[in-house]
Amino acid sequence: MNVVGLLAFAVVGSLRGADADLDVLGVAVLGVLTALGGGVTRDLLVDSVPVALRSTTDVSVVLFGVVAGIALARLGDDLTDQSLTDHAVVLLPDAVGLAAFATTGALVATDAGLSAFGVVVLATVTGVGGGLVSDVLLRNVPFVLVEDFYATCAIVGGSVFWLVATVGVGQRASALVCAVVVFGLRSLAIRYEWELPTV
Amino acid sequence: MNVVGLLAFAVVGSLRGADADLDVLGVAVLGVLTALGGGVTRDLLVDSVPVALRSTTDVSVVLFGVVAGIALARLGDDLTDQSLTDHAVVLLPDAVGLAAFATTGALVATDAGLSAFGVVVLATVTGVGGGLVSDVLLRNVPFVLVEDFYATCAIVGGSVFWLVATVGVGQRASALVCAVVVFGLRSLAIRYEWELPTV
Amino acid sequence: MNVVGLLAFAVVGSLRGADADLDVLGVAVLGVLTALGGGVTRDLLVDSVPVALRSTTDVSVVLFGVVAGIALARLGDDLTDQSLTDHAVVLLPDAVGLAAFATTGALVATDAGLSAFGVVVLATVTGVGGGLVSDVLLRNVPFVLVEDFYATCAIVGGSVFWLVATVGVGQRASALVCAVVVFGLRSLAIRYEWELPTV
Numbered sequence: 319m320n321v322v323g324l325l326a327f328a329v330v331g332s333l334r335g336a337d338a339d340l341d342v343l344g345v346a347v348l349g350v351l352t353a354l355g356g357g358v359t360r361d362l363l364v365d366s367v368p369v370a371l372r373s374t375t376d377v378s379v380v381l382f383g384v385v386a387g388i389a390l391a392r393l394g395d396d397l398t399d400q401s402l403t404d405h406a407v408v409l410l411p412d413a414v415g416l417a418a419f420a421t422t423g424a425l426v427a428t429d430a431g432l433s434a435f436g437v438v439v440l441a442t443v444t445g446v447g448g449g450l451v452s453d454v455l456l457r458n459v460p461f462v463l464v465e466d467f468y469a470t471c472a473i474v475g476g477s478v479f480w481l482v483a484t485v486g487v488g489q490r491a492s493a494l495v496c497a498v499v500v501f502g503l504r505s506l507a508i509r510y511e512w513e514l515p516t517v
Numbered sequence: 518m519n520v521v522g523l524l525a526f527a528v529v530g531s532l533r534g535a536d537a538d539l540d541v542l543g544v545a546v547l548g549v550l551t552a553l554g555g556g557v558t559r560d561l562l563v564d565s566v567p568v569a570l571r572s573t574t575d576v577s578v579v580l581f582g583v584v585a586g587i588a589l590a591r592l593g594d595d596l597t598d599q600s601l602t603d604h605a606v607v608l609l610p611d612a613v614g615l616a617a618f619a620t621t622g623a624l625v626a627t628d629a630g631l632s633a634f635g636v637v638v639l640a641t642v643t644g645v646g647g648g649l650v651s652d653v654l655l656r657n658v659p660f661v662l663v664e665d666f667y668a669t670c671a672i673v674g675g676s677v678f679w680l681v682a683t684v685g686v687g688q689r690a691s692a693l694v695c696a697v698v699v700f701g702l703r704s705l706a707i708r709y710e711w712e713l714p715t716v
Numbered sequence: 717m718n719v720v721g722l723l724a725f726a727v728v729g730s731l732r733g734a735d736a737d738l739d740v741l742g743v744a745v746l747g748v749l750t751a752l753g754g755g756v757t758r759d760l761l762v763d764s765v766p767v768a769l770r771s772t773t774d775v776s777v778v779l780f781g782v783v784a785g786i787a788l789a790r791l792g793d794d795l796t797d798q799s800l801t802d803h804a805v806v807l808l809p810d811a812v813g814l815a816a817f818a819t820t821g822a823l824v825a826t827d828a829g830l831s832a833f834g835v836v837v838l839a840t841v842t843g844v845g846g847g848l849v850s851d852v853l854l855r856n857v858p859f860v861l862v863e864d865f866y867a868t869c870a871i872v873g874g875s876v877f878w879l880v881a882t883v884g885v886g887q888r889a890s891a892l893v894c895a896v897v898v899f900g901l902r903s904l905a906i907r908y909e910w911e912l913p914t915v
Contacts, residue, residue, distance in 0.1 A: 335861075338857075339914055340861050340914065341861075341911070341912035341913060341914050342912050342913055342914070343861075343867060343868055343871075343912050344861035344912075347861060347867070348861070358761075362760060362761070365763065366763060367761070367762055367763045367828065367830075368761060370833075371761060371825075371830045371831065371833065371834035371837055371838070372829070372830055372831055372834060373831060374831045374832065374833060377831070377833040454852060455848075455852070455857070455858055455861060456857065457855060457856075457857055
């Protein structure tokens with residue numbers, strides 16, 4: 319599931335880079351940051367050297383995703399006038415990625431002995447951090463702040479994880495529940511175009 | 518004093534989020550980041566797991582501040598055409614927050630054995646880091662770079678702390694002097710609309 | 717070489733701050749961040765307290781660079797209509813800085829036992845991180861994403877370092893090769909105005 323997430327986030331990131339007319343390197347950087355940014359921030363927050371800089375599997379998956387993203391961007395230009403970033407081919411794997419990353423974040427937070435708030439923050443940061451960084455670099459107002467029901471799924475997932483884990487169920491079950499909740503909420507939000515009210 | 522700071526910064530952050538027409542989650546994220554961003558960065562720089570992710574008191578205060586900020590934003594819309602962010606009700610607690618945060622930063626830096634520059638940097642980062650992050654997310658040029666006498670107060674406060682501490686006075690006295698200097702400077706800057714010259 | 721880099725980056729950063737009509741403090745902050753941002757991020761990624769906050773030599777050099785940058789900005793206003801940031805007086809030292817910082821990043825990554833990807837990332841982050849941060853603060857799309865052959869030099873340099881070091885040559889020789897490659901590539905890129913293709 320983590321692999322699907324890395325792949326999906328790398329594809330989304332590089333599609334968005336291509337949409338913004340970046341050069342090849344810029345597209346690659348955006349893909350890599352979108353996929354790894356959340357996890358790296360998570361590791362920094364619990365004071366450890368980021369996994370992504372030590373292992374090579376994650377990176378290989380991400381680079382493959384970047385190549386796929388560039389290919390998709392070219393394909394999309396030929397087939398449609400729309401960007402593929404709003405297409406179900408991208409949105410569904412992206413939801414899987416959000417669920418996988420939010421769950422990893424909650425697990426790492428629990429292992430590091432953080433508070434309930436820490437668990438929710440790490441679930442959210444791991445899930446949306448990469449997209450937020452790439453928004454800042456592209457000078458968009460981060461989509462998590464203005465757009466629909468995205469970060470909310472990770473926040474709810476992190477809270478559910480903490481609740482379930484505190485009740486005494488094992489980590490595995492909590493992780494499963496968290497992933498299902500995040501993916502379910504996000505799918506419903508896409509399907510019914512949920513939005514949060516403004517103040 | 519730290520509590521006043523967290524509260525004030527959370528209120529300011531969520532008022533600014535409301536001004537920018539973010540949704541409820543965006544407003545909450547902005548309030549939380551403005552209040553906790555500086556402290557989290559400070560903890561990362563001295564290589565420890567952020568306090569805000571381990572304790573729950575800080576977070577409760579901040580969330581209360583966010584709710585107050587949302588209420589104030591609605592109230593402000595009814596009463597005046599102006600945003601409340603420039604009103605004394607917000608500016609004075611904000612100055613207390615700046616003083617409290619700059620002092621905490623200087624204390625943490627001293628405990629970590631940083632250089633004089635490190636003390637000044639940590640005082641400044643803790644004081645203005647949260648506001649800077651929320652400016653970046655809202656795509657404003659950070660106010661610390663263009664606007665009046667704000668970060669300067671923290672820089673002066675950090676320097677004074679280091680000087681006083683180096684002379685051999687205890688940490689407590691240094692902290693007190695630092696807080697008084699920052700709050701005093703900031704109050705004067707607000708009162709007399711001090712500005713720094715451009716190059 | 718590191719000193720030349722710190723100096724050049726501080727000058728470039730403060731020139732860009734002056735171009736953006738920041739106040740004196742803003743210019744200084746931009747110079748300091750451009751010069752130290754990459755190294756601080758590097759140290760955070762390998763989980764150590766940033767060198768820049770512990771020693772005082774680096775900071776003195778950087779502050780000197782900021783003063784020089786402000787003087788140059790005034791001088792440039794008198795002499796030419798153009799900004800000095802595109803002038804060879806600035807571009808060449810900047811290339812030395814890029815080479816020095818990329819090499820330091822690769823060395824730190826190797827000492828921390830990172831993967832090949834980690835070595836490349838740290839070389840790149842150390843080399844371009846400061847400029848990227850200042851771009852974000854000035855609300856520019858980061859030059860590393862859109863502009864010519866800059867980050868690419870650091871990426872190639874980091875890869876070469878890892879290759880040479882893996883073949884079994886000592887760290888010193890690897891570092892030398894890396895620095896020469898980065899500086900050489902960057903000089904050629906400036907001279908012949910190399911660009912990367914867009915997707």
